[in-house]
Amino acid sequence: MVANFLRAPMNEKKVLKLKAEIHILKDQCKGCGFCIHYCPKKVLEESDEINARGVHPPRVVDEKNCILCSFCTAVCPDFAIFVRGKQCMDGC
Amino acid sequence: MAGAFEHPFAVYLRAAMIPHIWCSGCGNGVILNAFIHALDELRMDLDKFVVVSGIGCIGRTAGYTNVDSFHTTHGRAIPFATGVKLAKPELEVVVISGDGDLFAIGGNHFIHAARRNIGIKVICANNFNYGMTGGQVGPTTPLEALTTTTPYGNVEHPFNLVHLATASGATYVARWTTLHVRMLTMSIKKLLQRKGFSFIEVVSPCPEIYGRRNNMRTGLEMMEWFRKASVIANFSDPAKAEITPEKIVVGEFVDIEKPTYEQLLYGKIAKIVKKE
Ligand SMILES: Cc1ncc(C[n+]2csc(CCOP(=O)(O)OP(=O)(O)O)c2C)c(N)n1
Ligand code: SF4
Ligand code: SF4
Ligand code: SF4
Ligand SMILES: [Mg+2]
Numbered sequence: 001m002v003a004n005f006l007r008a009p010m011n012e013k014k015v016l017k018l019k020a021e022i023h024i025l026k027d028q029c030k031g032c033g034f035c036i037h038y039c040p041k042k043v044l045e046e047s048d049e050i051n052a053r054g055v056h057p058p059r060v061v062d063e064k065n066c067i068l069c070s071f072c073t074a075v076c077p078d079f080a081i082f083v084r085g086k087q088c089m090d091g092c
Numbered sequence: 093m094a095g096a097f098e099h100p101f102a103v104y105l106r107a108a109m110i111p112h113i114w115c116s117g118c119g120n121g122v123i124l125n126a127f128i129h130a131l132d133e134l135r136m137d138l139d140k141f142v143v144v145s146g147i148g149c150i151g152r153t154a155g156y157t158n159v160d161s162f163h164t165t166h167g168r169a170i171p172f173a174t175g176v177k178l179a180k181p182e183l184e185v186v187v188i189s190g191d192g193d194l195f196a197i198g199g200n201h202f203i204h205a206a207r208r209n210i211g212i213k214v215i216c217a218n219n220f221n222y223g224m225t226g227g228q229v230g231p232t233t234p235l236e237a238l239t240t241t242t243p244y245g246n247v248e249h250p251f252n253l254v255h256l257a258t259a260s261g262a263t264y265v266a267r268w269t270t271l272h273v274r275m276l277t278m279s280i281k282k283l284l285q286r287k288g289f290s291f292i293e294v295v296s297p298c299p300e301i302y303g304r305r306n307n308m309r310t311g312l313e314m315m316e317w318f319r320k321a322s323v324i325a326n327f328s329d330p331a332k333a334e335i336t337p338e339k340i341v342v343g344e345f346v347d348i349e350k351p352t353y354e355q356l357l358y359g360k361i362a363k364i365v366k367k368e
Contacts, residue, residue, distance in 0.1 A: 071274075
């Protein structure tokens with residue numbers, strides 16, 4: 001029985017998907033560009049804004065493309081970016 | 093949120109000391125980040141945890157980590173750590189320091205701590221120079237590299253740190269660059285779980301003082317060098333893992349077990365006490 005249950009096709013609409021929530025602590029950023037350059041999905045880009053340290057912090061191009069790999073969080077030398085997965089039903 | 097700023101790792105940092113002083117694109121921050129990540133994943137008991145650093149840019153780490161820590165004199169991080177470990181063997185003692193601190197002025201301490209297999213863990217930020225004092229040549233500066241004291245190119249052969257650590261008797265030896273943050277975090281987790289003398293060399297960008305004299309003006313350019321030159325070769329011969337502009341061999345080199353100094357010492361004392 002259990003095996004049958006496991007084989008049932010997944011209803012994509014009913015699965016809780018994780019939606020990325022990218023937090024950028026702008027004034028902590030020193031503008032090294034590691035997060036922008038090494039994001040595998042090119043989710044980030046340099047913004048035009050100038051922060052408290054006189055550099056351009058990253059901004060999110062499209063959060064939907066984020067695969068929540070957290071590489072940006074891990075490679076940031078300044079603890080200025082982190083990503084959280086928010087659970088939500090389709091369309092949030 | 094527990095820290096003074098909003099970041100999942102804020103609790104592991106001394107809020108008053110953050111933002112840190114390290115330059116933009118400096119690898120020290122990446123090493124600190126990976127170290128905290130490993131602590132977080134292992135859910136280490138921070139009351140039994142001590143961080144010891146020497147002097148240098150990376151030496152600031154002792155002041156940034158929100159655990160009991162010592163910022164010691166230049167070159168003497170390992171002697172301090174040895175003292176802590178022998179006085180209280182139940183503590184987890186980690187030395188995070190620089191290539192100059194650990195292998196120039198502190199070189200003897202390193203080889204003998206490894207030889208004795210004292211159960212301390214050593215992470216070296218190898219940025220190829222003395223960053224803090226203005227970029228002088230050091231024991232890991234590559235041949236021909238330009239530094240403030242080698243303006244015509246370095247003529248000294250550098251240490252191959254993973255070979256040195258292996259030959260001295262370290263029981264865990266690995267090398268990663270700051271681009272290999274995932275492997276580095278995995279390796280730090282292993283280092284923290286080993287009993288004996290364990291060592292990780294992290295090849296790290298110092299764009300401000302070293303990189304810009306060697307055609308790599310930014311941290312990103314140095315990271316790109318690491319990306320192009322790195323070759324992962326786990327458990328390959330550390331003697332052949334020299335760092336050259338063309339090739340940086342990374343990976344784990346040693347993972348063995350043998351009795352630690354503190355086990356042998358306290359075992360011996362217990363036997364003598366029993367006899368008397
Ligand atoms: C006994 C002593 N000698 C010399 C110095 C000067 N000094 C401070 S830091 C340093 C070298 C730092 O290089 P490294 O350990 O590689 O750290 P980095 O700054 O590159 O991170 C030196 C020589 C000192 N503080 N004390
Ligand atoms: S989590 Fe991964 S995919 Fe998402 S922004 Fe960061 S690096 Fe890019
Ligand atoms: S990695 Fe960190 S410091 Fe560097 S640009 Fe991105 S957010 Fe800023
Ligand atoms: S001088 Fe070099 S090692 Fe020191 S903080 Fe700046 S980039 Fe980092
Ligand atoms: Mg150095």
